[in-house]
Amino acid sequence: MSTAKPSTSRPYRIEVPKDLDLDTPRLIELYRYMTLNRRLEERLDSLYRQSKVVGSFFSSLGQEATSVGTAYALEDGDFVAPMIRNLGSTLVRGVTAREWLAHYLARECSPTQGKCMHLGVLDKGVIACISVLGTQIPVMTGIALAFKHRRQKNVALVYSGDGGTSTTDFHEGMNFAAVQKVPLILVAEHNLYAYSTPVSAQFPTKHLIDKACEYGMEGEIFDGNNVLAAYDAAKRAREACLRGEGPVFLEAKTFRRKGHAEHDPANYVPKKIRAEWEAKDPLDAYTRFLIDEGIVGKADLEEIDGKIAREIDESTQEVLDCPFPDKSVATEDVYHSH
Numbered sequence: 001m002s003t004a005k006p007s008t009s010r011p012y013r014i015e016v017p018k019d020l021d022l023d024t025p026r027l028i029e030l031y032r033y034m035t036l037n038r039r040l041e042e043r044l045d046s047l048y049r050q051s052k053v054v055g056s057f058f059s060s061l062g063q064e065a066t067s068v069g070t071a072y073a074l075e076d077g078d079f080v081a082p083m084i085r086n087l088g089s090t091l092v093r094g095v096t097a098r099e100w101l102a103h104y105l106a107r108e109c110s111p112t113q114g115k116c117m118h119l120g121v122l123d124k125g126v127i128a129c130i131s132v133l134g135t136q137i138p139v140m141t142g143i144a145l146a147f148k149h150r151r152q153k154n155v156a157l158v159y160s161g162d163g164g165t166s167t168t169d170f171h172e173g174m175n176f177a178a179v180q181k182v183p184l185i186l187v188a189e190h191n192l193y194a195y196s197t198p199v200s201a202q203f204p205t206k207h208l209i210d211k212a213c214e215y216g217m218e219g220e221i222f223d224g225n226n227v228l229a230a231y232d233a234a235k236r237a238r239e240a241c242l243r244g245e246g247p248v249f250l251e252a253k254t255f256r257r258k259g260h261a262e263h264d265p266a267n268y269v270p271k272k273i274r275a276e277w278e279a280k281d282p283l284d285a286y287t288r289f290l291i292d293e294g295i296v297g298k299a300d301l302e303e304i305d306g307k308i309a310r311e312i313d314e315s316t317q318e319v320l321d322c323p324f325p326d327k328s329v330a331t332e333d334v335y336h337s338h
């Protein structure tokens with residue numbers, strides 16, 4: 001995908017939410033997760049172009065802050081259902097770079113033993129993505145309903161793109177979640193395009209959150225390129241859910257700066273829009289924030305970057321050395337019977 005010339009105007013800067021409760025180690029940890037998200041996807045992109053990835057690859061370039069920030073607000077026992085581009089949310093939940101590499105390369109050492117396009121790790125609270133848009137919302141509504149019936153102090157967080165909000169499953173799930181008042185957080189990524197379809201060709205509303213009003217759901221819009229805003233919005237949504245005020249609808253204003261998948265050059269996106277969002281890169285903005293506020297020095301961040309680079313290099317080699325699964329395991333763990 002070609003890169004348009006960035007804007008020469010004042011650099012985009014993130015705003016710090018009022019009463020933010022993150023100390024220095026956690027602020028640095030957010031940087032690590034976003035950087036790991038970015039660098040891991042760059043490696044996967046490279047492996048895809050070497051024909052080592054089995055299937056396709058889906059990049060979240062430009063949306064790392066939404067995934068990382070919202071998932072960072074979750075607690076032990078919560079569940080998250082990522083979409084194909086929410087790799088960052090799974091990293092926060094404990095899925096490793098090695099597991100993702102093994103998954104995309106379909107190796108025996110992957111959590112799915114190379115059998116599935118989408119990665120789920122139940123013991124880390126990660127529900128595998130479902131290819132059919134919107135379908136995850138009823139599933140996560142069911143998990144949230146189980147939390148409510150058990151009086152369990154946990155929430156279910158599910159992601160949707162703007163295209164997903166146009167599906168039947170989205171509306172059925174939203175309606176049931178609202179009627180049952182389950183502890184569900186829905187993060188809708190308003191990224192302007194559903195594959196190549198602009199939002200103006202999907203629905204007449206200006207904001208995705210307008211759809212939440214139809215079901216009496218509370219919610220808010222946040223800057224999806226600001227990891228602190230993403231965290232703060234999800235944290236307050238979680239607190240509301242645990243008070244019995246759920247579900248909560250969160251709309252992230254963001255943009256995926258690559259096509260639907262690596263085979264898609266996204267030539268349908270005007271160069272001006274690309275340039276505007278490249279100038280609001282979430283990782284660059286957060287790096288400036290950490291340095292300008294004196295939270296961490298440039299040398300400290302470079303040390304973190306180096307550790308991440310080594311982790312990805314070592315994990316890549318380990319996975320390349322891992323064999324493909326034997327055909328005898330193809331039907332194992334596919335169906336469950338009582």
